[in-house]
Amino acid sequence: MEGDRQHPAPAAPPEEHLQLLLRRSREAKNCAYCPYSRFPVGAALLTASGEIFSGCNVENACYSLGVCAERTAIQKAISEGHTSFRAMAITSDMGDTFIVPCGACRQVMREFGTDWDVYLTKADGSYIVKRLEELLPLSFGPEDLKKV
Numbered sequence: 001m002e003g004d005r006q007h008p009a010p011a012a013p014p015e016e017h018l019q020l021l022l023r024r025s026r027e028a029k030n031c032a033y034c035p036y037s038r039f040p041v042g043a044a045l046l047t048a049s050g051e052i053f054s055g056c057n058v059e060n061a062c063y064s065l066g067v068c069a070e071r072t073a074i075q076k077a078i079s080e081g082h083t084s085f086r087a088m089a090i091t092s093d094m095g096d097t098f099i100v101p102c103g104a105c106r107q108v109m110r111e112f113g114t115d116w117d118v119y120l121t122k123a124d125g126s127y128i129v130k131r132l133e134e135l136l137p138l139s140f141g142p143e144d145l146k147k148v
């Protein structure tokens with residue numbers, strides 16, 4: 001069964017890469033276009049090749065067309081030719097709560113593997129890290145389409 005597969009977790013990014021990733025997510029938050037929710041979010045995505053793509057939430061007067069920071073970052077990376085990811089950092093202005101990605105973003109992240117790290121931060125910069133597998137257990141992905 002897919003979920004039983006044993007494989008070593010990829011190494012965490014070196015401390016300096018992690019600090020840069022966290023900083024880039026904070027900087028991206030400053031660009032958030034969120035006049036409706038007034039809830040800015042920034043994300044920064046570290047590719048397997050060591051590049052960082054950041055993103056912010058981009059809302060719209062037609063509310064349902066708003067896009068989360070996480071998906072903005074992923075779409076930027078994919079459209080620049082990167083499909084292999086090591087980690088993402090996510091930042092919001094919430095002081096007492098670690099920002100967590102919405103369900104739609106978890107599924108979009110999962111498209112690109114289940115064994116990468118997501119750093120969930122508070123406004124003071126403290127963080128916890130979760131593997132994608134933890135954020136979206138028993139997930140459906142591209143491999144499943146090959147099973148019929």
Ligand code: THU
Pocket residue numbers: 034037039040041056057058059066067068069070090099100101102
């Ligand atoms: N949002 C994100 O960009 N990422 C998250 O992890 C949670 C929510 C955005 C969507 C919307 O623009 C605003 O935050 C309020 O939901």
